[in-house]
Amino acid sequence: MSKKVILLTNLGSPNSFQVRDVRKYLREFLMDKRVIDLPFLSRWLLVNGIIAPFRAPRSAKKYKTIWTKEGSPLIVLTQKLVEKVAHATGLSTYMCMRYGSPSPKVAFEKIVSENPNVEEVVLFPLYPHYAMSSYETAVEHVKQWWQRGNYNFKLTVVEPFYNHPLYIKALAETIKPFLEDEYDHLLFSYHGVPERHILKSDPTGQHCLKTEDCCRQPSGAHKYCYRHQVFETTRLVVRQLQIPDNKYSVSFQSRLGNDKWLGPATADVLSQLPMRGVKNLLVVTPAFVSDCLETLEEIRQEGRETFLSAGGEKYQHIPCLNLDDTWVNTIAKLI
Structure with missing residues (x-):
């Protein structure tokens, strides 16, 4: 008991x-x-x-x-x-x-x-x-x-x-095996939210989305800022894995409605990357710790179809942390 x-x-x-x-x-x-x-x-x-x-x-x-x-x-x-x-x-x-x-x-x-x-x-x-x-x-x-x-x-x-060393280590270790083979680009696809949610969550009322680099400027708003936190997760993982700046990017998926959401949209990025010479793509979805509809269907299935239809040649979705022992x-x- x-x-x-x-x-x-x-x-x-x-x-x-x-x-x-x-x-x-x-x-x-x-x-x-x-x-x-x-x-x-x-x-x-x-x-x-x-x-x-x-x-x-x-x-x-x-x-x-x-x-x-x-x-x-x-x-x-x-x-x-x-x-x-x-x-x-x-x-x-x-x-x-x-x-x-x-x-x-x-x-x-x-x-x-x-x-x-x-x-x-x-x-x-x-x-x-x-x-x-x-x-x-x-x-x-x-x-x-x-x-x-x-x-x-x-x-x-x-x-x-989002920035705890143990979480970053676990996330990095699930990504690392996929970097051992040749790849052109690693896309961090996070669940999207409307920009108004970011503004509503800003306790200062005067920081979030006010400048292009607001997420890099120290602020008490960061404790409640989803945008800052996903960028920070990405920065820490990239640093740990020593991924070059030109080999990764961040996007946001699962939009609903016509309001302005955080961007760029994952679907748009997947269709544009092949035109930028990215033919071999890895996609990771760190907003989710368990694979679900948004990762298995939206990214692994629909995402693959979007990328390959746009001229991509190889597409790999990296599974979520799921039941990983380090996690x-x-x-x-x-x-």
Whole structure:
């Protein structure tokens, strides 16, 4: 019976690739005010009247291409990660999802049932970088269920680890084997966010996106700036692997809607690189620690097709950290 237990939290996934389950998942995901930050009525009409009905069938087809016999890759990988973290730490370890199942409520009930003397739950968000639509919403969601349950145990939250030496080492070590063969370019593709999210998260109200080099200028805003943090992750990994400046770049994927998002867009970069002489491309997706729809379908499948159709010759998506032992040990040490 552990007095201290670990709770991993990740994005979530539909229960199946059937349209009805994907539609339900999309509604929960997109109705999150930290994802689509519009007034409730406008958000409800947009999600339920336009996005979910039309996007669900297309998304269902995409989920079907990555679904395994065990289920959703993200759910399966997180379940296996729970087992490995428990083994590495010697602590009871559980998981919950921001959207879908299992919910924080289910996780907390299981924790209390199996650990009646629990005094502390350490929440480890599986997001290296701070963003209101990922790390922040996941943490706040868990906190709300913790407060509603009036539990006796303390809830401790692990902060974003985008620049932690152990995380950088783990990420670099997963990339390194792919650099041993000849390659032209390494693309760091991060999940995109609207620029207004960056501005909303700026506690100073006067730093983010005000100048071209704002992410390189010291500021208290960096603690909450997704753009700064992904650039810093890239800088540290590139330095550790000694990758020349002309052999890597950063882009942002998974856009939704017509608002201005962080750029350049990954799809645009993939179609332009062959025209710049890049024929042999590596792509890594460090915003995700577990392979999922955005990495397996959007980058590994669609990205490959875009690059090769534009004249590229060789394309390799580098898997996420997933169940890598160095990554598991990193989680154990961060906790």
